[in-house]
Amino acid sequence: MKSLFCDNRNANMLQLFRKSSVISVGTLAAKLDVSERTVRNDIRQLNEELADCAEIMGEQGRYSLRIFNLERFRERFARMMEADDFLNSPRNRMDYAFGKLMRTEEPLLTDELAYEMNVGRTTLVSDMKKLRGELTSYRLEIYGQTSKGMSLRGDERDIRKYVLENNYEQIYGEYPLDKEIADVIEETFSRNSFEKSVQVRFGQYITLMLDRFLTGHYIGELSAGYYNLTSRQEFAIVDRLMNEIAEILQIEFPVEEKLFVLLPIVGMRTPADTENMQKIKLDEEVKELMNKILKAIQIEMDISIISGEFTDEFLYHLMFMMNRLRFGVRLANPMLDDLKSKYPLAYQMAGIAAAVIGREYNLTVSEDERGYLASYFGVFLTENDLKRAKRFRVAVVCGTGRVTARLVEAQLKKVLDSSAEMTLFADENVSRELLKEFDIVLTTVNLPCTCERPVIRIHEIFNERELLHKIEKAKYWDKIDVPVVDNNWFVMNGLLEENAFFVFDGACSYETAIERMTDRLKIQGRVDDGFAERLREREAKGTMVFDHAIAIPHGIQYASDRLVLAIGVSDKPIRSGEHDIRIIFLLGLPVTEDFDDGLLIRLYDEMISISQDMSLLEKIAKADSFYALLKAMYRQVNE
Numbered sequence: 110m111k112s113l114f115c116d117n118r119n120a121n122m123l124q125l126f127r128k129s130s131v132i133s134v135g136t137l138a139a140k141l142d143v144s145e146r147t148v149r150n151d152i153r154q155l156n157e158e159l160a161d162c163a164e165i166m167g168e169q170g171r172y173s174l175r176i177f178n179l180e181r182f183r184e185r186f187a188r189m190m191e192a193d194d195f196l197n198s199p200r201n202r203m204d205y206a207f208g209k210l211m212r213t214e215e216p217l218l219t220d221e222l223a224y225e226m227n228v229g230r231t232t233l234v235s236d237m238k239k240l241r242g243e244l245t246s247y248r249l250e251i252y253g254q255t256s257k258g259m260s261l262r263g264d265e266r267d268i269r270k271y272v273l274e275n276n277y278e279q280i281y282g283e284y285p286l287d288k289e290i291a292d293v294i295e296e297t298f299s300r301n302s303f304e305k306s307v308q309v310r311f312g313q314y315i316t317l318m319l320d321r322f323l324t325g326h327y328i329g330e331l332s333a334g335y336y337n338l339t340s341r342q343e344f345a346i347v348d349r350l351m352n353e354i355a356e357i358l359q360i361e362f363p364v365e366e367k368l369f370v371l372l373p374i375v376g377m378r379t380p381a382d383t384e385n386m387q388k389i390k391l392d393e394e395v396k397e398l399m400n401k402i403l404k405a406i407q408i409e410m411d412i413s414i415i416s417g418e419f420t421d422e423f424l425y426h427l428m429f430m431m432n433r434l435r436f437g438v439r440l441a442n443p444m445l446d447d448l449k450s451k452y453p454l455a456y457q458m459a460g461i462a463a464a465v466i467g468r469e470y471n472l473t474v475s476e477d478e479r480g481y482l483a484s485y486f487g488v489f490l491t492e493n494d495l496k497r498a499k500r501f502r503v504a505v506v507c508g509t510g511r512v513t514a515r516l517v518e519a520q521l522k523k524v525l526d527s528s529a530e531m532t533l534f535a536d537e538n539v540s541r542e543l544l545k546e547f548d549i550v551l552t553t554v555n556l557p558c559t560c561e562r563p564v565i566r567i568h569e570i571f572n573e574r575e576l577l578h579k580i581e582k583a584k585y586w587d588k589i590d591v592p593v594v595d596n597n598w599f600v601m602n603g604l605l606e607e608n609a610f611f612v613f614d615g616a617c618s619y620e621t622a623i624e625r626m627t628d629r630l631k632i633q634g635r636v637d638d639g640f641a642e643r644l645r646e647r648e649a650k651g652t653m654v655f656d657h658a659i660a661i662p663h664g665i666q667y668a669s670d671r672l673v674l675a676i677g678v679s680d681k682p683i684r685s686g687e688h689d690i691r692i693i694f695l696l697g698l699p700v701t702e703d704f705d706d707g708l709l710i711r712l713y714d715e716m717i718s719i720s721q722d723m724s725l726l727e728k729i730a731k732a733d734s735f736y737a738l739l740k741a742m743y744r745q746v747n748e
Contacts, residue, residue, distance in 0.1 A: 118143070119155050120189035126165065126174035134170045142212050144323040146358075150285045159185060196226050202233070203240045204276040207261075210251065211268055212324070216258025247271045265328045266437075269317055269369070274439050281316050289357050297350045302388070304380055310373040315354075318370055323358075328365050334435055335368045338375060342390060347371045376438035379426045386425055395427045401469065402462045408650065409461055410713065411663060411698055412706050414489050423485050430481070434472040442477035448484060453717035454710060455486035457655060462486075490710060501529045504547040504562075508536035508554035517553065517567070524576055551576075599742050600708075601715050604674040607735040608633060611693075615681025619690060622683060623662055626675050626695050635673045636666040636697045658682075658691045658730075659720045661713070666697035672708060673697035676738065678730050691730035692719065 118141055125132060125140060138145045152165050152172065159165075162181035165172050176182050196202050205226060209217055223233040237259070241251050247270060249263035261268070272280060286294075294315070298308040321328075338344055344367070351367045380386040403414050433440055442448075449456050459482035463474035474482070503525065507517060518533060525531060532547075541558045544550050550564045565579050609630065613622050627641040643664040647653070653662045666673060675695040682689030694716050698709070719726055728741040 119151055119158075120186065122148075122151060122155065123174070123186055123189070126172075131171050131173045134167075134172070137172070142214070144320075146323055147320065150287070154283075154285060196228060199236055199239065201279065202226060202228065202236045203243070204279040206233070206237060206240060207271075207276065208280045210259065210261040211272070211326075213260070216253075216260045218256075218258040219253075222259075243275075244271065265321065265326055266331070266369075268326075269321065269328070270437055270439075272317060273313065277313055277317065281313070281320070284316055284320070286312070286316060286319075287357070290354055293350065293353050293357070297346065297353075301346055303374070304377075307374060307377045310377070311370065314370045314373050318366055322362070322366055323360075327363070328369055331365050331368060335365070338368055338371060339364065341371075341375065343374050344368075344371055347374065372432075372436050372438050375429070376433040376436060376440070377429055378440065379422055379429060386422070389425070391424055392428050392431075395424050395431070398427055398431075398466070398469070399424060402465050405461050405465050406458050408647075409653075410458070410709075412458075412710060412713070414458075414486075415492075419485070419488055419492060423489075426481070426485060430478055431466075431470070431472070434466070434470075434474065434478065439475070440477060440481070442480040444484070445476060445480040448480045448487075450721065452483055452487040453721060454713045455490060456480070456483040457713070457717055458486040459483040501525075501549075502547045503529055503531045504539070504544055504550045505531060505533045506536050506539055506550065506552035506554065506556065507533065517551075521551070599715055600711050601674060602739065602742060604672065604712075605676065605735075605739070605742075609635075609673075609675040610735045610738055611675065611677035612733060613677055613679040613683060615679060615683060617679070617683055619660070619683050619685035619693075622677050622679075622693060623695070626677055626693070630673065630675055630695075630697065635669055637668045640664060640666045640668075640697060654685055654688045654690060655717060655720060657720065658689065658726055659694065659716060660685065660688075660690045660692075661694045661696065661716055663696035663698060665700055667700060669697070670699045670701045672699060672712075674712070678732055678738070680731050680733075691726060 121141060122137065125137065134145045134148050137148045141148065143151075152167070156164055159182065162178040162185060163174060163176045165174050167173075196205060206222065209222060219233060219237075220230060223230045226233065237251060244250065244263075247263070247267045249261065249267055249271060251259050252262050253259040294308070294312065298311070303311075318328075347370060348367055351362050351370065355362050380389075399420075407413050432438070456479070459479045462482050463479050466472055466474055503521075505517060505521065518531065521531060534543075536552075536554045536557055539556065539558060541560060544556075544558070544560050544562055547562055550556070550560055550562050551567050552564060553567055556564065565576070567576060609626075611622070611626055611629075613625075623644065624641065627636065627644065630636045631638065631640065644662055647664055648662065654660045673696065677693040677695070679691055682691060683693075684690075694712075696709075696712070719729065725741070729738065732738040732741050
């Protein structure tokens with residue numbers, strides 16, 4: 110995108126040249142409200158654009174416009190003046206107005222700005238109202254007095270933050286850096302193996318800094334935490350680079366401006382290159398922070414995340430993220446919505462991590478950063494699942510010849526992962542004892558014998574997605590009662606029992622609802638006498654309310670070696686603190702040594718997905734019978 114102000118400034122400069130035959134650099138800088146350095150950059154760009162019709166020629170700091178082809182020059186000049194279409198957008202008008210306000214030293218009159226933008230006064234006043242609201246969160250203010258004009262008030266650090274997060278491209282999109290400066294930056298970054306994305310972001314920071322600093326807008330004194338960054342090895346690199354640039358410009362940069370351009374480096378994305386990543390020294394605090402996060406997840410969700418090969422990368426992510434949070438560096442997350450919907454449990458874990466960071470460091474984790482945390486937890490869960498996975502044995506029974514069996518086998522190889530061991534049998538060769546040794550049986554014919562393992566009937570040509578879901582469900586066969594390996598997405602249905610379903614009304618308190626549920630489970634012998642007390646102790650450590658409308662109270666139970674599930678629903682919200690609860694999923698977790706949390710992770714995914722689907726949540730909450738609950742909790746795998 111062309112710089113919003115560069116194009117207009119170029120047109121304004123040409124207008125000045127048409128009025129005066131010779132103009133000094135100082136006069137141009139004063140009239141255009143920019144530095145002399147910026148004027149020289151603009152002249153260089155203009156000469157490139159006017160190459161075949163005109164040239165701005167200079168001698169001893171005084172310039173004049175020479176036109177060689179008047180018709181072509183008029184066409185180029187007219188194109189530069191065509192701002193009407195661009196400024197038809199309210200967003201672009203707001204960016205233009207902000208750019209003018211951040212540059213001017215004198216108040217801007219509304220009527221003059223409206224005239225310059227070729228819009229009505231009423232339109233501009235409406236745009237400025239929106240802009241004022243947008244600036245509030247950045248602690249910036251547009252101060253205006255009748256007949257005296259508008260001015261921008263606020264800290265220079267906040268002005269730069271607003272530009273970087275909102276309209277850098279519009280204001281500085283093609284703002285040129287001197288080739289000598291660009292070359293020094295390129296050399297420094299290649300020498301220190303920084304990734305290209307870091308160099309691009311650094312380029313934005315230094316372009317903004319140079320423009321503001323060279324026009325007298327200094328960032329000034331920073332908070333104490335910034336100065337601690339001078340001890341980092343990355344600061345030494347930036348310090349040398351800035352000193353080289355200072356020598357080129359014949360100026361001196363204060364340490365605060367050097368710290369400002371350091372921010373995109375200390376707040377970078379975790380490098381993809383592991384070798385380069387490990388050249389960067391880790392902060393000591395991040396290992397302790399990671400342990401606190403994993404401990405909090407274990408306490409709140411009873412899920413143990415095992416540190417693995419991915420741990421180092423996560424530690425670097427935490428370090429860079431903490432720097433971004435401390436120093437206000439925003440890293441937009443284009444995957445945020447997909448992460449929320451596709452990895453609900455990982456996103457919930459990221460929420461627990463965000464709470465730990467808030468509690469320990471008094472920092473607020475943004476939604477963008479929570480999304481990045483969720484992506485790491487998604488990887489952790491996948492790695493842990495692979496570590497827990499045993500070799501999955503699949504028997505495939507066919508009865509229509511070898512070619513058909515091979516066709517089925519070829520399709521199954523696309524569905525089953527590499528840990529699966531597949532064996533083909535003709536139907537006349539199978540027996541109850543033989544099939545007993547397999548985890549799952551897939552068959553294209555009626556089996557000639559009874560079978561104690563889960564059986565899935567398939568056709569020679571089958572729906573791969575539907576089969577994959579049924580296989581996934583069958584993996585829980587030994588952990589829950591799966592009556593039918595059907596097309597219902599919810600695995601938890603295999604844990605549901607009519608005598609563990611509760612209907613409450615809004616007058617019932619959360620504590621009373623939990624007490625009724627635990628009392629009945631205790632009478633049924635599904636949890637032990639101390640279960641209710643352990644639930645209360647866990648609740649005292651932190652709420653078990655997830656998202657906005659569901660609660661998942663859970664605790665250890667010693668009465669059974671199976672996971673216990675009870676569900677309570679309420680048509681009217683049950684109040685718990687600041688939360689309105691519609692569904693309570695009460696879990697009793699066994700303490701057997703062979704219990705793995707794969708099933709628990711699956712249940713969390715299903716429960717959290719319900720909280721994100723308002724239509725489904727409403728149907729379940731309104732269920733007035735066990736049959737209505739089962740009917741509501743039937744979601745086709747391909748929905």
